[in-house]
Amino acid sequence: MDRLFGALGKQPPQHDSRTLRLAAYLTASLPAAPETALWNESVTDWQVLANDKFGDCVPVGALHLAQNWASYSGGRFVPTGEDAIEAYHRLNPGWSGAQDETDTGASMLAALTLWRKEGLAGHRISAFVACDPSDREHIKQAIALFGGAYIGLDLPRSCRDQDIWSVPEGGATGDGAKGSLGGHCVPVLAYTPRTLTCLTWGQLILLTWDFFTTYCDEAYAVLSPDWFDTTRRAPNGFDRDQLRRDLARL
Secondary structure, three states, X not given: OOOOOOOOOEOOOOOOXXXXXHHXXXXXXXXXXXXXXXXXXXXXXXXXXXXXXXXOHHXXXXXXXXXXXXXXXXXXXXXXXXXXXXXXXXXXXXXXXXXXXXXXXXXXXXXXXXHHHOOEOOEOOOEEEEEOOOOHHHHHHHHHHHOOEEEEEEEOHHHHHOOEEOOOOOOOOHHHOOOOOEXXXXXXXXXXXXXXXXXXXXXEEEEEHXXXXXXXXXXXXXXXXXXXXXXXXXXXXXXXXXXXXXXXXX
């Protein structure tokens, strides 16, 4: 499949003092994240979900995370372009439905709140916490524990010509400047010591850790029922009921 470059549509980060922070839960007793976590090998046929035409990357990233979780937990969820467009209308009620000046994108925080309270395409999440994009351990734990991270990138123009997204030799200036291309939302489904794997425009793309820490401007770990099987365990052995018992004691 040829590399596709689609539309952008992530609005600048919004901040809410009520948003939980992952740092509060990464205590010294929690084991370090593994060197490698690969939650990108189950789904083999990703769809673009209209993000080649419209700036709906924020709901598309959420729907693709839900699809990936279900594929590992024994369920099945295949989102459609109609699902993404319906969610985008809810997040951007002023959008006309066309490629015009009303196609202004959406906020990731607003999408997470809607996802938790009302659901997207019939799927609701239980909770979300903000990660520090500059802290590699935060991102690794989000991916390793919860099957992926929901992230925003302030993309540079330089990435248009790269098969592996990396900071250009000249650094974050010129075509490599932060946001010179625009804001984009993607799920990150895997990492190794050298790279991460994100899903964008229906394809898996590698990005270096340096690229991630340079251009990521928001990141979230998301807890979803879709990540757990009928015994309430995640594919990595994470026990949802134990988490609830622990939270009840706080």
